[in-house]
Amino acid sequence: MKTVAVIPARGGSKSIPLKNIKSFCGKPLIYWNLKALEDASRIDKVYVATDSDKIEEVVLGFGFSKAEIFRRSDANAQDTSSTESVLLEFISKEGFSEDTAIILVQATSPLTQAEDFDKAIGKYEAEEFDSLLTCARIKRFVWSADGAPINYNYLSRPRRQDFEGLLLENGAFYINTVGNIKRERNRLSGKIGIYEMPEYTSTELDEDDDWIVVEMLMQKHFSKNLSKPKIKMFLSDIDGVLTDAGMYYSEHGDELKKFCTYDGKGFELLRNAGIKTGVVTAENRQLNQNRAEKLKLDFVYQGVSDKLSVVKKLCEQEGISLDEVAYIGDDLNDIELLNNVGVPATPSNAFAKVKQIPNILLLNKKGGEGAVREFVEILLGL
Numbered sequence: 001m002k003t004v005a006v007i008p009a010r011g012g013s014k015s016i017p018l019k020n021i022k023s024f025c026g027k028p029l030i031y032w033n034l035k036a037l038e039d040a041s042r043i044d045k046v047y048v049a050t051d052s053d054k055i056e057e058v059v060l061g062f063g064f065s066k067a068e069i070f071r072r073s074d075a076n077a078q079d080t081s082s083t084e085s086v087l088l089e090f091i092s093k094e095g096f097s098e099d100t101a102i103i104l105v106q107a108t109s110p111l112t113q114a115e116d117f118d119k120a121i122g123k124y125e126a127e128e129f130d131s132l133l134t135c136a137r138i139k140r141f142v143w144s145a146d147g148a149p150i151n152y153n154y155l156s157r158p159r160r161q162d163f164e165g166l167l168l169e170n171g172a173f174y175i176n177t178v179g180n181i182k183r184e185r186n187r188l189s190g191k192i193g194i195y196e197m198p199e200y201t202s203t204e205l206d207e208d209d210d211w212i213v214v215e216m217l218m219q220k221h222f223s224k225n226l227s228k229p230k231i232k233m234f235l236s237d238i239d240g241v242l243t244d245a246g247m248y249y250s251e252h253g254d255e256l257k258k259f260c261t262y263d264g265k266g267f268e269l270l271r272n273a274g275i276k277t278g279v280v281t282a283e284n285r286q287l288n289q290n291r292a293e294k295l296k297l298d299f300v301y302q303g304v305s306d307k308l309s310v311v312k313k314l315c316e317q318e319g320i321s322l323d324e325v326a327y328i329g330d331d332l333n334d335i336e337l338l339n340n341v342g343v344p345a346t347p348s349n350a351f352a353k354v355k356q357i358p359n360i361l362l363l364n365k366k367g368g369e370g371a372v373r374e375f376v377e378i379l380l381g382l
Contacts (some may be wrong), residue, residue: 003121004045004096005103006070007039007171008086009059010077011052016208020050020107021058025218025359028058029205032110032218039114041350042121043103046329047094051084070094084186093177098179104187108205109172111218112197117173124175130190131176136202139165167317170202216355218360221371223361223378231343231379232324233271234310235299236372238281238288240330241347244368256377258369259291267295273380276318280307307337328375330354330365330367343379347371 009020009030021028038045047070048059056069070093076086087104096102103117116134124132139160142150151166152158174187181187200217203210235304239245242263248256270277278299279292282378285302292300304310307329315322323342327334330350338344339356345361346354348371355362361378365371376382 002044003101005105007045007105009048009050009055030107033105036114040117042118051254096178100178104174106171111201112172129193130242131188132193133174134195134197135167136170136199137165137199138168139163139341168202171204219361231326232320233276235278235327237329240367261372263372345375
């Protein structure tokens with residue numbers, strides 16, 4: 001049985017203009033599903049159904065061997081056009097046999113992996129479903145508008161680990177045959193199967209806030225899949241990043257800070273990889289200088305109020321661009337620099353506004369507890 005994937009990608013999205021080719025984790029959004037489909041062993045051909053010259057140019061520019069363009073009609077590229085209408089136009093014009101399997105793939109679900117497509121097709125065939133959809137299990141308590149619980153008994157509230165939850169249609173992809181779609185005029189029909197995906201795949205990219213959330217999820221779960229720019233310089237804030245942001249005083253008035261030895265090893269790994277290192281901090285303390293010397297850093301900038309200006313000058317001095325700089329910061333005075341470097345990152349306990357920076361890598365570790373080491377290992381692919 002031939003298996004064909006189709007990705008609807010019109011150019012007139014109102015919520016996010018040209019959403020399908022907007023940069024997502026350094027690549028046009030549609031790239032991620034095309035790459036997964038290219039790598040899936042059970043997909044024969046991939047069609048992008050679009051009305052946009054720009055989207056066509058971007059898609060063909062990837063050079064994927066399976067990818068082709070299907071020019072959808074203007075009538076099926078309107079705000080009111082249904083996905084089913086695009087599917088029906090596609091299968092009628094391409095002339096596939098009735099038993100051809102069609103996988104409808106949504107570019108707004110970029111976390112889908114090649115193995116998801118292969119496993120779902122295997123399940124679809126082995127269990128002889130007529131159609132199949134993807135779902136994510138959500139463990140949330142759901143209520144109706146009239147105050148009635150839908151999926152649990154509030155008098156006996158279950159623990160999360162004992163709660164089955166509900167299967168939520170996550171919109172990643174759907175499988176059906178040409179014959180079924182023609183007859184039922186719907187992406188789903190007959191005996192319907194479910195391919196379950198992880199809970200983090202339940203968010204689709206429909207609004208700007210979704211973009212921030214899903215980019216963080218991509219960074220967290222698939223960081224090794226992301227193409228990383230060539231980094232020539234690694235810079236870090238100190239308080240709240242290399243330390244836990246605490247200020248400790250002895251009974252004699254001595255000021256103390258707690259640094260993490262794991263971060264020290266991270267700087268050593270960078271040095272061995274030929275990447276220059278440094279700190280840029282608003283504080284000006286001798287103990288910061290002592291720690292920098294211990295770490296054998298190339299650059300130490302203390303008492304800095306405008307971090308971006310300082311780093312721009314440093315880049316000019318070193319003959320590199322800001323795109324070749326990785327920086328980790330955690331507070332409001334780091335935001336401007338984080339918005340301009342090639343790879344920005346922040347500890348898990350950073351301020352909310354820092355975590356909302358587009359494309360920022362949100363780490364699992366807190367400041368002073370190995371966040372820098374975690375960032376280094378991601379950069380170096382360790």
